[in-house]
Amino acid sequence: MILSLEHIYKDYVQDKLVVPVLKDINLSVEEGEYVAIMGPSGSGKTTLMNIIGCLDHPTSGEYILDGKSVLGLKDNALSDVRLNSIGFVFQTFQLMPRETALENVSLPLSYAGVKKSEKKERAMKALERVGLKERALFKPTQLSGGQKQRVAIARAMINNPKILLADEPTGALDQKSGEQIMKLFRKLNEEGVTIIMITHDPGIAKNAKKIYYIIDGVISEDEEQARTTAEALEKESAIDDDFLIDEEPSEESSDEKEVTKDEKS
Amino acid sequence: MFENIRMSFKGIWSHKMRSFLTMLGIIIGIAAIIAIVSTIKGTNEQIKENLIGSGNNTVKIQLNQGDYEYEIDDYSGIPDGVTQISDATMTKIGKIDKVVSASRYLRRTDYNGYVYYLNNSLSGGSVTGVDKNYFETLNYVLREGRGFSESDYDNYNKVAVLDEDSVETLFPGEDPVGKTIEINKEPFVVIGIVTSGTTFEPTITSEEDYYTYYEETAGNVYIPSSDWPIVFQFDEPENLVIQVESTDDMTSVGKAAADILNAAISPADDTISYKAEDLLEQAKEIQQLSESTNNMLIWIAGISLLVGGIGVMNIMLVTVTERTMEIGLKKAIGAKKNKILGQFLTEAVVLTSLGGIIGVICGIALAEIISKAADMPVAISGPAAVGAVAFSMVIGIVFGMMPSYKAANLDPIEALRRE
Numbered sequence: 001m002i003l004s005l006e007h008i009y010k011d012y013v014q015d016k017l018v019v020p021v022l023k024d025i026n027l028s029v030e031e032g033e034y035v036a037i038m039g040p041s042g043s044g045k046t047t048l049m050n051i052i053g054c055l056d057h058p059t060s061g062e063y064i065l066d067g068k069s070v071l072g073l074k075d076n077a078l079s080d081v082r083l084n085s086i087g088f089v090f091q092t093f094q095l096m097p098r099e100t101a102l103e104n105v106s107l108p109l110s111y112a113g114v115k116k117s118e119k120k121e122r123a124m125k126a127l128e129r130v131g132l133k134e135r136a137l138f139k140p141t142q143l144s145g146g147q148k149q150r151v152a153i154a155r156a157m158i159n160n161p162k163i164l165l166a167d168e169p170t171g172a173l174d175q176k177s178g179e180q181i182m183k184l185f186r187k188l189n190e191e192g193v194t195i196i197m198i199t200h201d202p203g204i205a206k207n208a209k210k211i212y213y214i215i216d217g218v219i220s221e222d223e224e225q226a227r228t229t230a231e232a233l234e235k236e237s238a239i240d241d242d243f244l245i246d247e248e249p250s251e252e253s254s255d256e257k258e259v260t261k262d263e264k265s
Numbered sequence: 266m267f268e269n270i271r272m273s274f275k276g277i278w279s280h281k282m283r284s285f286l287t288m289l290g291i292i293i294g295i296a297a298i299i300a301i302v303s304t305i306k307g308t309n310e311q312i313k314e315n316l317i318g319s320g321n322n323t324v325k326i327q328l329n330q331g332d333y334e335y336e337i338d339d340y341s342g343i344p345d346g347v348t349q350i351s352d353a354t355m356t357k358i359g360k361i362d363k364v365v366s367a368s369r370y371l372r373r374t375d376y377n378g379y380v381y382y383l384n385n386s387l388s389g390g391s392v393t394g395v396d397k398n399y400f401e402t403l404n405y406v407l408r409e410g411r412g413f414s415e416s417d418y419d420n421y422n423k424v425a426v427l428d429e430d431s432v433e434t435l436f437p438g439e440d441p442v443g444k445t446i447e448i449n450k451e452p453f454v455v456i457g458i459v460t461s462g463t464t465f466e467p468t469i470t471s472e473e474d475y476y477t478y479y480e481e482t483a484g485n486v487y488i489p490s491s492d493w494p495i496v497f498q499f500d501e502p503e504n505l506v507i508q509v510e511s512t513d514d515m516t517s518v519g520k521a522a523a524d525i526l527n528a529a530i531s532p533a534d535d536t537i538s539y540k541a542e543d544l545l546e547q548a549k550e551i552q553q554l555s556e557s558t559n560n561m562l563i564w565i566a567g568i569s570l571l572v573g574g575i576g577v578m579n580i581m582l583v584t585v586t587e588r589t590m591e592i593g594l595k596k597a598i599g600a601k602k603n604k605i606l607g608q609f610l611t612e613a614v615v616l617t618s619l620g621g622i623i624g625v626i627c628g629i630a631l632a633e634i635i636s637k638a639a640d641m642p643v644a645i646s647g648p649a650a651v652g653a654v655a656f657s658m659v660i661g662i663v664f665g666m667m668p669s670y671k672a673a674n675l676d677p678i679e680a681l682r683r684e
């Protein structure tokens with residue numbers, strides 16, 4: 001098992017109002033797995049991805065990555081985890097607009113303290129891996145969307161992380177480019193990379209070996225089950241809301257609040 | 266580090282206009298400081314040069330009575346206990362470190378109309394009795410005729426050498442060589458004319474003298490020191506002039522020589538003693554005067570630097586906001602806080618250093634323009650230029666710190682969510 005999330009909750013506080021976004025997420029991913037996470041907009045997919053990617057802290061729960069708990073780690077240690085163990089791919093590519101493809105790809109190597117000569121060589125290899133060797137000196141503005149995403153994938157893979165996290169990697173691409181990206185993901189997965197991918201598109205999700213559904217912050221392999229659990233929790237919180245009509249809850253109602261909090265933690 | 270610098274230049278280049286305007290405050294401040302410092306240095310060097318005479322590193326040790334140069338008066342004669350400078354004393358002085366040569370001389374100011382050629386008087390000038398080293402020690406060169414020879418001293422020949430001023434006074438429009446002048450009623454034949462190797466003989470002893478040194482003096486008439494008793498009847502006290510290796514040795518050698526001379530005399534009047542002219546000290550006093558006014562200007566230029574620094578801080582904050590996504594991404598892919606801090610700090614420092622370098626160049630150009638337009642002396646100071654660039658780097662660090670710190674602490678999630 002390469003990573004496991006246990007009872008992960010994430011709340012956002014807005015105007016003194018607690019908004020639960022992730023509710024009791026339990027998710028284990030084996031090494032070499034290829035997982036897709038689907039769900040409607042606003043259901044908490046990106047929030048979950050940020051927690052898996054060690055960018056965000058859950059409100060409660062436990063997260064074991066590669067056998068180690070990561071939630072207690074300091075900023076610099078988390079940077080190292082992201083640098084060495086995780087590759088990120090985003091919907092909007094996030095390339096440095098003024099740098100060439102090669103420079104973009106080699107960016108993580110400068111943070112890993114790799115020597116200059118080796119940097120170029122490794123970045124070149126990574127570009128070759130995504131089939132863009134001859135575009136090495138192109139700037140992002142001179143590349144198509146699909147090519148940009150392949151540069152981003154090369155950057156994500158340059159430190160040979162075990163896990164690749166992709167948030168809507170095909171969301172900004174046409175079908176053909178999207179399929180190319182999927183082909184690349186399959187290849188990487190065959191080489192042993194664990195992939196966790198978020199998508200809206202069932203056609204894209206089909207590429208994964210396993211599909212999870214998130215609905216209103218509830219995750220399940222079964223879409224129906226996720227929906228019914230989410231609806232049940234929704235009703236429960238509606239009852240909570242009755243008790244929380246006053247901004248400052250009175251002594252009596254605070255007991256009820258304690259109960260719901262206990263459930264969560 | 267190198268990578269950061271490369272990226273900084275890229276960033277600055279991609280916003281040429283904005284970067285230039287940001288640097289302008291620094292450029293103006295640094296340019297002003299360099300121009301001011303250059304004029305201060307130029308003025309100071311000129312003061313020093315005028316006062317001391319460049320390359321003519323001579324220091325005079327004169328017998329003083331109280332605060333003034335001792336002048337013999339014919340009624341009271343030689344002061345008790347003051348003998349002439351002996352050869353033994355001269356040997357001692359010759360052994361002082363950094364002494365190139367030393368010469369004894371006697372001098373009387375011509376208040377009394379000692380010197381005449383026909384009806385022309387040297388009134389206001391002076392008569393100087395010199396030994397064989399004198400012209401050499403003061404770097405005087407012969408312009409016409411000859412100097413004093415051994416036999417002139419041995420045979421008490423009544424010969425005289427004039428300087429250019431005394432030629433002007435006594436022989437306007439005439440060639441003096443071969444003519445006979447009268448010194449205290451004794452006839453002397455003019456054998457040569459000397460000119461100072463530098464622009465003038467440094468006879469300045471006060472600030473007032475410095476300002477009046479351009480005024481014409483009646484000039485000097487030189488005679489062999491062996492003739493002195495024939496003309497003036499007294500073996501009166503001598504003064505000393507020493508050439509030293511460099512300007513900076515003048516003060517120390519002057520003091521050492523004065524000590525030796527004072528040890529050799531035992532004047533009854535204890536206000537009489539040898540004193541070295543400290544021209545260096547006087548130069549410093551005048552220099553300080555001009556510096557204190559210019560220091561005010563430097564403060565004003567400093568305010569321009571402060572404003573420039575705030576401009577840099579402002580633009581760096583804009584840059585950080587503009588590049589929120591970039592910062593978020595970099596942090597997401599594993600950049601530590603220090604890396605981000607370093608990147609933005611480098612950018613601020615590159616920006617201000619570039620401003621500093623351009624400022625130094627503009628400052629030098631400005632100084633040259635001032636020197637041409639206002640006819641003021643300027644001297645470019647290397648250390649000031651290096652210091653200015655270093656200071657502009659410090660400005661970059663100080664004013665870049667806050668924006669860089671802000672960038673380093675940006676939350677990557679929020680940064681990435683921003684579209």
Ligand SMILES: Nc1ncnc2c1ncn2[C@@H]1O[C@H](COP(=O)(O)OP(=O)(O)OP(=O)(O)O)[C@@H](O)[C@H]1O
Pocket residue numbers: 012013014019021039040041042043044045046047048
């Ligand atoms: N910083 C925040 N403060 C408050 N609420 C937030 C914050 N970030 C996200 N949320 C809320 O959390 C919920 C989940 O957001 P998230 O971005 O995870 O959704 P998503 O499933 O990725 O949606 P999409 O498919 O549109 O990307 C949303 O309702 C959003 O409004």
Ligand SMILES: [Mg+2]
Pocket residue numbers: 045046047167
């Ligand atoms: Mg999302």
